[in-house]
Amino acid sequence: MDLFLISGLILFLELACIRWFPAHVLFLTFFTNTVLLACFVGMSVGCLTARSDRRHLQQMPVWLFVALAAGILLNLYRSRLEHIVDVASQSQPDVVFFGAEANVQQAPEFVVPVELVAGLMFVLIAAVMVGPGQEMGRAFNRVPGRIAAYAYNIAGSLVGIVLFAACSWYHVPPVAWFTLVALGVLYFLLRPTVDATGPRPVKLITVMLLLAGVLLTVRTSGVLPIFGDQVETTWSPYYRVDYQPKDGVIVTNLIGHQVIRSREKPGEVAYHLPYLFNQAVARPPYRRILVIGAGSGNDVSRALLWAAPDARIDAVDIEPVIQQIGRDHHPDRPYDDPRVTTHLDDGRNFLRRAPAEEYDLVVYALVDSLVLHSGYGSIRLESYLFTREAFADVRRVLKPTGAFALYNYFRQGWLVARLRESLRHTFGADPVALTDPPNTELSLNQFVDAHTFFLAGREDVVGPVRQAFVDNGNLFWVPTVRPVTPDNRGGFSKDKPTGAGEKWSALRMAQIEDSGGSLPPATDEWPFLYTHQPSIPEYILRGIGLMIVLSGVVWFAFRPRTGGSAITTGTVSLPENGSTQTGAEALPAVVGAPSPATAGDQAAARSETGLLVRMFFLGAGFMLVETKAVVHMALLFGGTWVVNTVVFFAILMTALLGNLFVAWVRPERLWWAYIGLIAALAANLLVPLDAFLGLDRTVQVIAACSLVFAPVVFAGVIFPVSFKRAAAPDRAFGTNAAGALLGGIAENASMLVGFQYLLVVAVAFYLASSVRTKK
Incomplete structure (x- = not known):
């Protein structure tokens, strides 16, 4: 117990x-x-x-x-x-x-x-x-x-x-x-x-x-208003979320994340740009809109302002607490509008399930999670939204005349260039790119202290918008203080207008330095958008x-400072023969009280050392198998915390079943389990990560789980058989946990070779563990 x-x-x-x-x-x-x-x-x-x-x-x-x-x-x-x-x-x-x-x-x-x-x-x-x-x-x-x-x-x-x-x-604090x-x-x-x-x-x-x-831990648990704080703290499954009602600021894990802004007050110009561009080329208002990263509702509020009266808007966000804050506190009440349907889901997962040619506009609304997907991998929650395969999903759900808007503070010129090149590759046309404040030329090594906006689509969609800039001297002015609405048409102006109480923002198309192929794209295999090389x-x-x-x-x-006794209670078992001793009599056998060394003792020590080496490498390999399972399932079923929890639970259950199999069958030879393990890892290595995308849901679940958890099945047999032979289970388990440190460090190799080929390292670890196998 x-x-x-x-x-x-x-x-x-x-x-x-x-x-x-x-x-x-x-x-x-x-x-x-x-x-x-x-x-x-x-x-x-x-x-x-x-x-x-x-x-x-x-x-x-x-x-x-x-x-x-x-x-x-x-x-x-x-x-x-x-x-x-x-x-x-x-x-x-x-x-x-x-x-x-x-x-x-x-x-x-x-x-x-x-x-x-x-x-x-x-x-x-x-x-x-x-x-x-x-x-x-x-x-x-x-x-x-x-x-x-x-x-x-x-x-x-x-x-x-x-x-x-x-x-x-x-949301327990x-x-x-x-x-x-x-x-x-x-x-x-x-x-x-x-x-x-x-x-x-x-x-x-x-x-x-x-x-x-x-x-x-009370002060930041959100259970008591301490010291007159004007902050509401809630613990979501992903973040500590601090909301400041006075100014509408939302902070996650100490970093400013969002600011709730009414469309009737000054705000980010980017919220309006997809609709202003659409208006500038005299296209009808959008009727089907998808907002990924809807958050507190700023983008949804602007979509409601500009969309057609009979529009339908899907608002997707992975974060339940921020979405609820928007529902409760946004002054425009966007989530109360019957034209809006909210979805608490992973954005890539939603894109994958959406019908083809469904939307007139898809918006990535300041998508940045500021947090890693899990403690096991180097990817962030949004990593699979910015791969070439994800952009292909966006193109699939867009109508032929549809547009894709993407904006954020991307900070680095090479990051902006990577996005531009991926969008160009996906849509076959250069996206319209601009910054606010305006920055006409962006070099790869430049720190970009500006809001970067992309409008992507087929050439017949973005070409007229690009030409509108050219016709207006490559410059537009957009009001930021006066509400920009369909009624006042306070949109683009070639010359800086003058008006009482108005402020204007200048927009210019940005010329982004071409990388000449030096920037590898983010892909489902290498989803590291924010890594330079x-x-x-x-x-x-x-x-x-x-x-x-x-x-x-x-x-x-x-x-340990001495080789003396240890605190103990209850019964202690010895390996192999299962004999037991109790109380103080058990201490010399298990705790390791000093005794004269014999040749048999030395041989046993060498044998135990070999077993500990195996346990170490088993821990390292298993850590990488877990990492691959978490990352693969995030791609297939979404990066939500529920998916993560189910994956960890399934891994533990698979290990438990393997343990029960060993207790029932009592295998002594492990060569067959190692062959099965290496074969399962090889299958995971050869089958692409996205091989199951688009399949029937039932088939997808069965096939993906069979592939991803197959290595765990065999590892779940090798570990308990090896553990059973340990003379000191404390040392064996401790050495196995130490091996997990090596596996966690080796996981960083994914940033070099991608997650698929990370399994080569896992194979190496398991082969190293098999060297000490006698049977």
Whole structure:
């Protein structure tokens, strides 16, 4: 029972850390893999110290309090930090991070690399996980039989992920998450434990620090209006969402995301441009409109203003909380209009299911998620919206006379050029491109501090718009203060008009430098729109090096100081013969009390070392298989958190079924499982990611799941058979978790070779694990 509970607690705490820390530590939202790997390092070190006479769970409340306090302090001083924290050199970046360019614009005297901030949190989060990891290692040692122990571990993990999924579904705030964590920790601390020195009471300070840690999370949980804050905080499945009713600002994970603006007040010109261009070439108003990234409703409000009276508008957004804020607070009430149908869905998934030639206009409405898709991969939530295949989906759903509007603050000239080239490739015509404020020439290496707008379509759609600019001297003026409406026709003007109380914005077509083929397009295989070139960026390489060093630091800090006894309770089993011992008699056999070394002992140690090497590489390979599964399912079924949860649940269930198969059949030879595993990985490597797009839904689900989860089936047999042979399950499981760190680091290779060929690395890891297989 202890193993079941501690496994559930660890997974729940891991997910809580992945959600909470990026929402408080500046720009860590782009590096959630750091939080995930810190959890694996801490869990691994904890399992490997299960034999230590120090009980690290006693210090876990201290580390939790310090980590949460560090997050709170970094949150409070974020306005100062954002000007000195350097995120991947945003003046000339390898990877663009929206909202991370403050120090580029102000040029501070010194900057702090974001890797140092991430490194600090890496150490603290890893330290938090050591205590629970040690409890899990000891619980493994107490369960009779390795197969049963692994089954309890998986079952507890399943409960942990389901419990956290329920918290996400009901927007439960962090104070509740960490209250559950505190109760779980107290349960284990208050249980009687016996070691060589006798019972160890729980100190009052430990309980107080747990309570203090929980209280630290109250302020940003949105449950109490503290210190007169004029901010409403809600925890969606993706973000911490802060809404400021006074000015309509929506902030997600510390970065400004949207501003609710009525169409009756000054606002972004881009909201109106698709309709003004349509009007300029004397086309009828749009009747079928699709807005992807509808958010709080600004784009939908303008669509209602300009669309035909009988128009139908589909508003798609993946974020439920922001959509609800727009429904409740937008002054134009766009979501109350009967012409609007809202869809809480992944944009690419919606495009894929939409009928062909359905829409007159498709709008990408400032689509940028500011967050990674999951802690397992380097893609962002919107990555699959900007691939060439996604643009082909847009073209498919557009009518022959339809237009595609795309706009955002893209920051870098090479990013603007990549989008222009992908749109040109998809539609067979150069899109109309302009910036606000106007910038007539954009070079590839230029920092673009402007709003860039694209209007794409076939040549007979965009050609007249382009010609309208030429006929008007390549310049238009558009009012930004006076409401732009179909009634006053306050649209384009060749000369700057004059009028009381009016302000005007100048629009010019931008001439974008051609890359000459040097910019690879974002594709479903390589969906890294914001990465300059296929490579592992320098900041990631520096972060990997720092992560490896800090992992060693964590191990050195928590390593066993003696080879003595460990806290234990219950029954302990030995491998192979299944014999058991209880109480103090079990300690020398399992904990590893010193004894004279014999030749047999040395041979056993060498055999155990070989097994630990195998467990290490099994962990590395499995991490990459999980990553591939998450990314592949995001492409096929959408990048929603529900899809992610189902994928993780399915992986754990598949592993559990494999474990039950091993318990029933009791296989001893693994060659057949390795052959099946390599064959399954080869099939995943050879079948393109998008092979199942467009199939019947039932066929798509069956075929995709059969392909993606096939490697998990065989890995789910290899692991428990190997784990069953371990003389020390705590060390075996800890080494397997350490291997996951290697797999997580290797995942960055996807930025170089794409996700499909990432499986080659997984094959290498599994082959390395098979070398030690004797049977």
